[in-house]
Structures are given as structure tokens and as C-alpha cells.
Amino acid sequence: MRTNNQPTNNRRGRSPRQTLSSAIKSKAAALGFDACGLARASALEEYKPVLDQWLKQGYHGKMAYMANHFAKRLDPRLLTEGAKTVIVVAQNHYPPVHQPASAGYKVARYAYGKDYHMVMKNKLQKLAAFITDLAGEHSYRVFTDSAPVLERSWAVEAGLGNTGKNACLILPRKGSFYFLGEVITSVEAEPDTPFSKDLCGSCTRCMDACPTSAIVAPGKIDAGKCISYLTIELKDRIPEPFRAKTRGWIFGCDICQEVCPHNRHALPHQEKDLEPLNPFTDWTDHNWRTCTKEEFSRSFKQTGSALSRINHEKLADNISCADEGCR
Numbered sequence: 013m014r015t016n017n018q019p020t021n022n023r024r025g026r027s028p029r030q031t032l033s034s035a036i037k038s039k040a041a042a043l044g045f046d047a048c049g050l051a052r053a054s055a056l057e058e059y060k061p062v063l064d065q066w067l068k069q070g071y072h073g074k075m076a077y078m079a080n081h082f083a084k085r086l087d088p089r090l091l092t093e094g095a096k097t098v099i100v101v102a103q104n105h106y107p108p109v110h111q112p113a114s115a116g117y118k119v120a121r122y123a124y125g126k127d128y129h130m131v132m133k134n135k136l137q138k139l140a141a142f143i144t145d146l147a148g149e150h151s152y153r154v155f156t157d158s159a160p161v162l163e164r165s166w167a168v169e170a171g172l173g174n175t176g177k178n179a180c181l182i183l184p185r186k187g188s189f190y191f192l193g194e195v196i197t198s199v200e201a202e203p204d205t206p207f208s209k210d211l212c213g214s215c216t217r218c219m220d221a222c223p224t225s226a227i228v229a230p231g232k233i234d235a236g237k238c239i240s241y242l243t244i245e246l247k248d249r250i251p252e253p254f255r256a257k258t259r260g261w262i263f264g265c266d267i268c269q270e271v272c273p274h275n276r277h278a279l280p281h282q283e284k285d286l287e288p289l290n291p292f293t294d295w296t297d298h299n300w301r302t303c304t305k306e307e308f309s310r311s312f313k314q315t316g317s318a319l320s321r322i323n324h325e326k327l328a329d330n331i332s333c334a335d336e337g338c339r
């Protein structure tokens with residue numbers, strides 16, 4: 013592995029680490045990411061009791077994988093050999109068009125386009141390749157919404173924003189409709205100052221608005237009660253206490269972000285690969301209700317839609333819960 017030479021400060025008085033850090037941020041912006049920050053790769057000791065308690069309380073529902081790799085979650089050096097820096101990027105996913113206001117069946121906005129995992133990973137790989145060109149070979153891994161990385165905590169460490177009471181990362185002046193992604197690398201670049209401002213204050217709108225009381229404490233979600241988990245992650249039929257409470261959401265839920273004042277001025281994203289697929293702009297409730305297995309496959313599986321994370325049977329159960337809530 014080739015390592016960075018350590019030249020002296022440049023003419024602007026910036027150290028090589030600072031120069032590298034700002035080059036990475038410029039490249040992230042050129043790739044269309046909306047924010048980028050860096051943190052020193054080290055153990056997130058202060059998050060350990062929080063994660064430990066969340067798991068012990070069973071707030072991860074049936075997502076058993078959340079309890080795996082406990083040590084790796086807290087220390088990126090166990091995920092990437094020789095890790096020195098965690099680069100965190102944010103990608104706006106607020107769509108340019110939305111489901112019609114009259115839509116009874118609602119899909120979380122992040123899922124309107126193609127599966128974002130691929131879109132994000134492609135761009136993160138380009139960022140990592142840029143670092144190779146600049147600094148030489150480095151050990152790295154890219155992540156987006158991947159189980160072993162506490163990405164919101166890393167976003168706070170990298171100075172991007174703060175976690176709201178709805179547990180979403182809020183970027184100042186931008187809001188929370190953002191995907192996060194990380195490059196964990198052995199390259200040493202200048203870290204940013206961790207974000208320390210509380211962006212919620214006395215507001216409790218998200219906690220008050222959650223129809224299933226899934227926000228059990230500020231920043232703490234009982235996933236087993238969350239509509240997002242119930243309509244996507246939970247492979248079984250949605251259990252009885254929640255069937256009539258999903259408020260029309262058939263894939264994910266945006267309620268606690270819709271009510272957040274930080275999202276009042278959310279602007280549409282500019283990412284071509286996240287453009288809404290036609291069911292999310294054109295389908296009526298009738299289309300959703302009568303969607304056959306073949307149509308599901310054609311409209312979601314074959315288009316690489318984020319909805320392909322569930323199957324036709326699960327969609328039908330989610331729709332039937334939405335109907336139960338209207339009775």
C-alpha cells in the first residue's frame with residue numbers, strides 16, 4: 013500500500029491534510045452530494061450505552077441483524093483496515109413531484125426513485141477513486157444505510173448536523189430528507205468539528221404527530237411500532253394493534269419529517285438517478301389496489317425501484333391495513 017507523502021504546508025498556509033480534506037469536499041459537491049464532512053476514525057464510546065440500551069429494550073423489533081457486529085458498529089477501524097478517516101456525505105432525496113394530495117395510499121418520498129443503495133454506492137465509489145488518484149492506494153469501504161455503521165452518529169461527528177427527536181439527521185437550513193453515505197478510508201485528512209447545536213429546542217411536533225407513538229423518547233424510536241419498519245422490514249403480516257394506525261402509508265412513513273419545521277423549505281433534489289418512477293406520480297388508489305403480481309414485478313422489480321424490497325404479498329397486506337384505518 014502506497015502512503016501519502018507528508019509535504020509541508022502549501023502557499024496558502026494549509027497543511028496537506030487540510031488540502032486533501034477540501035479537495036474531497038469539492039469532489040463530493042461535483043458528484044452532486046449536498047453536504048460532506050470528515051471525522052477522525054475512532055471508537056464512538058459515548059454511543060455505546062445508548063446502542064446497548066436500545067437493543068436491550070428490544071426496540072430493534074425483529075431486525076436481529078441490528079444486534080450483530082456490536083463492536084464493529086462502534087469502531088470503524090474494525091470495518092476497514094487501517095481506517096483513519098470517516099467521510100460522510102448527504103444526498104437530497106426530496107422529490108421534484110409528489111404523489112397527488114388526494115392519494116389515499118402513500119409511499120415515503122425516499123422510495124420514489126430507483127433503489128438508492130445503488131445510486132449512492134456508485135457515487136461513493138467515484139469519490140473513493142478520486143481519493144486514490146489524489147493520495148495513492150488506500151484501504152477503504154463505502155457504506156450507505158448499511159447495518160454495521162452508525163451513520164447518523166458519524167454525520168454528527170463530521171459536523172453535518174444533529175439528530176432530531178424523530179431520530180433523523182437534520183442538516184441546518186436543509187432539513188432531513190437526505191440519504192447518508194460514508195467512505196471509511198485509511199487516508200488521513202483533516203477532520204471537521206463535530207456538530208454540537210441542538211436543532212429541536214422545545215419543539216415536540218414529531219413526537220406528537222407519530223400515529224403509533226413509536227418515538228418513545230427524544231431521538232429514540234421503538235422500531236417495532238414504527239410504520240416504516242412495519243410496512244418494509246417486518247416480513248410478517250402487520251400485527252393487530254397497528255393495522256388501523258398506518259394512516260394510508262403502504263411503504264415507509266414521512267409523518268415525523270413532514271411536520272418538522274426544518275423541512276418547511278425543502279428543495280427538490282437534482283439527482284437524475286433518483287427521478288420518481290411513474291407509479292409514484294401517476295397511479296391512483298385504484299391502480300395500487302388492483303396491482304397484480306405481474307404488474308408489481310414489471311413496475312417495481314424490473315425497474316430497480318426501492319419498492320422491490322418488499323414483495324407483492326406484503327404490499328397487499330400494507331394496502332389492507334391502510335383500508336382498515338379508513339373504516
Ligand code: SF4
Pocket residue numbers: 178221222223224225226227233237238239240264265266267268269
Ligand atoms: S416514521 Fe412514522 S411511525 Fe415511524 S416514528 Fe416517524 S411518524 Fe412515527
Ligand code: SF4
Pocket residue numbers: 176177178179211212213215216217218219268271272273274
Ligand atoms: S419536529 Fe421538532 S422536535 Fe421533531 S425533529 Fe423536527 S425540530 Fe426536532
